[in-house]
Amino acid sequence: VGVERDGPGLAAALDEIPAIEKSAATPAARNMASAALLIAAAAAARQESRGGHFRADFPAADPRLAHRSEITLQEARRIAGA
Numbered sequence: 001v002g003v004e005r006d007g008p009g010l011a012a013a014l015d016e017i018p019a020i021e022k023s024a025a026t027p028a029a030r031n032m033a034s035a036a037l038l039i040a041a042a043a044a045a046r047q048e049s050r051g052g053h054f055r056a057d058f059p060a061a062d063p064r065l066a067h068r069s070e071i072t073l074q075e076a077r078r079i080a081g082a
Helices: 007-022 027-045 073-080
Strands: none
Touching: 007 027, 007 073, 027 073
């Protein structure tokens, strides 16, 4: 999930990352996949462009969403359907 993203690309990433996380051969690889899952899920949940991250399908910033957000790994797995 790059700096420029869209819903279909994020959905594809969220389909693949849990399998990568489960098949990771080392704790470091599993941690990297978990971090990727957190990033992809947070990006999918935020349906706007904010800062340096651009959603091609939501190009405008939404002033109502101008606040910090948090996500847990459990919530990221729920968003991914994993």
